[in-house]
Amino acid sequence: MSEPTPQLPLTASTACDDGCCTPPPAVADDRRAVLTRRVRMLVAATIAYNVVEAVVALAAGTVASSTALIGFGLDSVVEVASAAAVAWQFSSADPEKRERAALKVIAVSFFALAAYVTVESVSALLQGERADHSTVGIVLAAVSLLVMPGLSYAQRRAGRELGSASAVADSKQTLLCTYLSAVLLVGLAVNSLFGWWWADPVAALVIAVVAVREGREAWRGHHCC
Template identity: 85%
Template structure:
């Protein structure tokens, strides 16, 4: 927590409650997103789409860690553990996606067109920025590195949605099959960077 700014207890309670509500909304959306993305990615043999779905699983783990932190009477005492969970989740995602993307590139197996994946990426591109901004704003005022880290996890989903959308469209419209695993590798690189920041607690404020 940022100790330089003292918040009134009433304001602190309001912000904590807001973070919990935003975290709950993030979890609910990402559960749906993960199921749809992984199912569509499996059908289309799309490493990028499956990786996007797994990122949603990571976001659920991250948001759950923050929800656990703020469910206690002393969130500050739980912050370091929450940050570690967020970081490890990022690293696990990066490792899996990298392996699958390299296998796809070496094997040359093209991903099929996925209308469901394209629609999902477009919807996430519209929904995620608002959730991320609201949580980041509340987390910064509260001085919570874990809340800000989780908001960046949500913002990462926005970037990945855009990258995924481009990759799926290139594959569908131009037949650039290699765009799918390349996009997956981009997802892995960003995940490693965010994981390192979470591990160091560099997200606040």
């Protein structure tokens, strides 16, 4: 009678919350080159879109005095920083050596966003600051809700195949932008339709909570095994 095979305990290196609980199979050099170029292209597209998104959101948020819209614009700035960290990593001949540093940059950018948005949201709630209607903000949130899921999926798929935690982390930052687009859209719409002024800072607080969670995951490097 054969003895049962011992089970290894799940650790940070063997288990993670992203569904990639086993190391990826070895990738051939030619396939790795294709995936690396794909990640670079997706990162460039993400940076370009988010630069435009940040400018529009920050300008519209300032005009409308919308904490949520400004927070969304700052998230776009964070996404640019995150994507730039991944671009820096993959500009190296050996991207794996820069992975931990890239993850730290992504994590810190999340925490900075959460801190700013929390302070502004609480201040708006305590002082009863009312955000104005913003058609530009509503349209921007709707467009981002359509664009971001595709970018996130493509980069996450390539990152997982490469076994790159930073690429997966950056794809989750892009996916976060999708969630925030939905939160922002609801907050702006409710404020415009029903005059519920508190919906705007509450939406911004949701953005902060999600940002903290993603920042912790990036710092621990649990996005991909």
